Amino acid sequence: MSNVNTGELLNFQDYSPSPEHNDRSARIDVEAVHTNQYTSSMSNSNYGFEEPKVIEEPTSPTQSNHNFWTIQYYQKYFDVKTSEVVERIISSVLPQKVSRNYFDERIKGKPDLYGPVWISVTLIFTIAVSGNIASYLQNTNNAVEWRYNFHIVSIAATAILCYVWLVPLALWAALKWTIAPDGQNEIETQASSSPTMMSLFCLYGYSLSIYIPVAILWTIQVSWLQWMFVLMAAFVSGAVLIFWLLSALRKSRYFIILVGCILGFHFLLATGFMLYFFHTPSNSVHTVIVSSTVKSA
Template sequence: MSNVNTGELLNFQDYSPEHNDRSARIDVEAVHTNQYSSSMSNPNYTFEEPKITEEPEAAPQTNHNFWSIKYYQKYFDVQTNEVVERIISSVLPQKVSRNYFDERIKGKPDLYGPVWISVTLIFTIAVSGNIASYLQNTNKAVEWRYNFHIVSIAATAIVCYVWIVPLALWAALKWTITPDGHDEIETQTSKSPTMMSLFCLYGYSLSIYIPVAILWMIQVFWLQWLFVLMAAFVSGAVLIFWLLPALRKSRYFVILVGCILGLHFLLATGFMLYFFHSPGSVVKAPLITSTLKPV
């Protein structure tokens, strides 16, 4: 038999850390297993399900009321380059793409440009109209005075035109567009412009009247009428150009086109005749008085 060193058997031996961790894990697992088995064997044991903490859900985004100011904030969120681009497209539509109205204006209408264009046109007409009145009375022995009522009259005419006419056109297109074999709702949604897009389009269409209002100060009758025809034709043609896909779907295509051009012509004519045109002086016939001599 081989001799066994009793000294080595009595000495303590070191074990590696891995061995210690493993044995510790085994012991802990064994303790938990024994506790679980003993608790299940106990008839008085009641199992409690773990409570799940629910995270608070994000509040759904609600649309603001039509009568609140926050509802109109999105219509004033527009960049300067977009406003300039829309002003150019209202005079020169060939500078932008053919689908510019459907891609830019119809999808994202704004009221920032129309509001400032309308305000600028009101004050331009007021100032230019008074200058034209001053030029008309230069060689007359009449004391000239500034007419402040021009501002209120011009504001009433422009605001009514920009809001009432697009609203009437929107209602006409909504009730006269005929479906072309597709679902009626889908057809009207894709072809009929929205109310806000028409407000935006009509507001930008008045931009050409700002330089024309300055040119109307020239006191030449035929030249004033030439500017009327030019402004009405350009502005009305741009409106028809952008709204042509929707107008073609209407049962009253010719009537709607005639109304758009006619109302634009009446607006330009009213501006020129009321604020810039000088009516001809009426020559009064001399009164003939007969004197009877007493006989």
């Protein structure tokens, strides 16, 4: 039996583990910690199967093609800003204030009926009120008792509505069938050159805006001044229409006839307004006085 040094046994010994042993023990300790945390969480929590919830995102309403006779069809023609309406009213009197291609870029692509409807309604009541004022001024020095004529409203409404709807419809048909095709596909050529029906309704509606101030000026009972306002309103309104439609009119086989018809109908409209609502011939005053004296006798 070998002798053992008791002094060495009582002293502390330093055992440095090998690198392989150190790495392996550290890895085992880390794995053990994660394993204990996972098992403890599994034992403490209650797990149940839940079906995944499908979150429905709000979808924008689809634009369906509505019928021509429904109200929903015309909603897009009233979706217009106030600035656009003001800009189109200015362009109907002063086209140089906007770009050269304003009709093709803004009106032809996005026509509206909001402005034309309000312009037509405003013009109807302006003519009715101004016409009665002119009638009152004409009969101030006469013995005949003056009365308000309510029939002017219906007559002015019929004339304006017929003009705003029938004349653009006739012009649209004339441009559609008289534009000469310059390419292989005749249908595509006519569709690109000819303005749409709604764009013509929009253009003609805005062209009547100049008659609103002119209707007020027609109350001035000076014959030559009234006729000057007739020529000015008809020329400005008709020239603006020709200016915007010039590219389509040039492609028509009847360019001169269409230009003459546009100016002619505007002149007839202005002349009809002035003669029927604002102008009274001088002979009518004497006729009314003579008839009243005969009835009294």
